[in-house]
Amino acid sequence: MKVTVDQGKCVGSGQCVLAADDVFDQRDEDGIVTLLDADPPAGRLTDVRHAALVCPASAIIVEE
Template structure:
C-alpha cells in the first residue's frame, strides 16, 4: 500500500486522524494533514481507505 497526501487540497478537517491516527496526524501550526507512514502494514488498509473516503477535500490517494 502506498499513500500520498496533497496538502494543497487539505482543509484540516481531521477525519483522517480519527480514522487512522497511526498513519495520519495534523500539523500544529495550520492543522493540515501530516503523513506519518506512507507504507503502513496491510492490516491498516481498511482504516486508511476509510480515511481517504471520508476526507472532505479528497486530499488522500491510496494505491496498492
C-alpha cells in the first residue's frame, strides 16, 4: 500500500489522525495533515482506507 496526501486540499479536520495516528499527524501551526508513514504495513489498511473515506477534502490517496 502506498499513501499520499495533498496538503493543498487539506482543511485540517483531523479525521485522519483519529483513524490512523501512526500514519497521519497534523502541523501544530495550522492543522494541515502530515504523512508519517507513506508505506504502512498491510495490517493498517482498514484504518488508512477509513481515514481516506472520512477526509472531508479528499486529500488522502491510498494505492493498493
